[in-house]
Amino acid sequence: MMIINAREGAGDAMDVTINLVEIVQRAVEAYAAAGWHTQDYILSDLVRQTYSVIAVPDEQRKDLKHPIVVVMAHIDGDQVVIDEDITDRPLSLALQEAGVPRDKIVLAYLDKRNEAAAG
Numbered sequence: 477m478m479i480i481n482a483r484e485g486a487g488d489a490m491d492v493t494i495n496l497v498e499i500v501q502r503a504v505e506a507y508a509a510a511g512w513h514t515q516d517y518i519l520s521d522l523v524r525q526t527y528s529v530i531a532v533p534d535e536q537r538k539d540l541k542h543p544i545v546v547v548m549a550h551i552d553g554d555q556v557v558i559d560e561d562i563t564d565r566p567l568s569l570a571l572q573e574a575g576v577p578r579d580k581i582v583l584a585y586l587d588k589r590n591e592a593a594a595g
Contacts, residue, residue, distance in 0.1 A: 525551040
């Protein structure tokens with residue numbers, strides 16, 4: 477498991493060690509909020525190291541008929557694989573801001589979308 481040195485709080489001079497699991501879990505959970513006529517649920521599978529936010533629309537939300545995955549990521553070795561991200565605030569940026577190097581982030585959802593568009 478990868479350990480990242482990150483700063484806790486703005487202006488705090490004390491370095492703390494936070495493991496990758498905690499960073500990914502916190503970053504994904506931050507996407508759960510009171511949505512526009514949706515109820516967001518955080519789903520975490522600690523065994524498989526998979527974390528997601530699911531939005532369930534209420535009856536006023538006419539454009540969504542079924543729950544959708546807002547953001548989903550899992551840890552594979554020392555990499556974070558982002559399986560889905562439909563937000564306007566990319567999870568990859570949130571992870572980088574939390575100290576995860578860009579070369580340790582895989583944008584799997586983009587690969588899937590590119591394959592679907594090509595084929």
